[in-house]
Amino acid sequence: GNSVTQMEGPVTLSEEAFLTINCTYTATGYPSLFWYVQYPGEGLQLLLKATKADDKGSNKGFEATYRKETTSFHLEKGSVQVSDSAVYFCALSPNDYKLSFGAGTTVTVRA
Amino acid sequence: EPEVTQTPSHQVTQMGQEVILRCVPISNHLYFYWYRQILGQKVEFLVSFYNNEISEKSEIFDDQFSVERPDGSNFTLKIRSTKLEDSAMYFCASTQTGLSSTDTQYFGPGTRLTVL
Numbered sequence: 001g002n003s004v005t006q007m008e009g010p011v012t013l014s015e016e017a018f019l020t021i022n023c024t025y026t027a028t029g030y031p032s033l034f035w036y037v038q039y040p041g042e043g044l045q046l047l048l049k050a051t052k053a054d055d056k057g058s059n060k061g062f063e064a065t066y067r068k069e070t071t072s073f074h075l076e077k078g079s080v081q082v083s084d085s086a087v088y089f090c091a092l093s094p095n096d097y098k099l100s101f102g103a104g105t106t107v108t109v110r111a
Numbered sequence: 112e113p114e115v116t117q118t119p120s121h122q123v124t125q126m127g128q129e130v131i132l133r134c135v136p137i138s139n140h141l142y143f144y145w146y147r148q149i150l151g152q153k154v155e156f157l158v159s160f161y162n163n164e165i166s167e168k169s170e171i172f173d174d175q176f177s178v179e180r181p182d183g184s185n186f187t188l189k190i191r192s193t194k195l196e197d198s199a200m201y202f203c204a205s206t207q208t209g210l211s212s213t214d215t216q217y218f219g220p221g222t223r224l225t226v227l
Contacts, residue, residue, distance in 0.1 A: 043218040046215050046216070097166070099156065101155075
């Protein structure tokens with residue numbers, strides 16, 4: 001079946017620190033991969049996505065590369081801000097419209 | 112920017128009662144979804160809906176659950192007789208076409224359902 005495993009949190013960082021959240025997946029075929037973010041009190045927002053192997057998704061300084069050989073889609077940001085404090089969800093969709101999510105990683109950035 | 116809205120933000124109910132969770136998808140979207148997240152667990156797919164019928168449903172979506180698009184704007188999830196284990200955050204989502212997984216799903220802020 002399809003599943004996503006992501007790094008457990010919570011993660012606490014200082015401003016301007018480097019952030020990595022690991023995500024690995026199991027899927028049949030070639031799924032599309034996504035990172036969603038949930039800011040406090042808000043819904044899930046698409047942060048970035050990649051639809052095929054070696055694609056790099058990027059947005060708001062965040063990046064993730066679709067690595068088929070390691071079945072991974074790790075999220076990185078070089079210099080986090082307080083406003084990046086949120087819950088981050090890795091997800092996949094194996095071309096059947098619905099998303100399979102990881103458990104979410106809570107990130108807190110301190111000033 | 113258009114957004115998906117959900118009401119109420121928090122619903123408290125007694126076990127055995129019926130609840131209806133409401134969602135207003137983005138206006139030109141055609142595919143609608145419900146997901147739920149039990150506290151501390153993953154976000155799980157419940158059901159997808161297109162052209163006034165269910166496209167796909169998960170094992171969680173049993174006979175106690177139903178969905179409806181009663182008018183041109185609302186999309187509802189009904190739980191007929193709530194159980195304690197239905198306590199969760201319920202997310203509504205919509206996509207414009209749903210024809211491929213590359214289409215972006217837009218999510219609402221969620222309704223937190225607490226069953227006592």
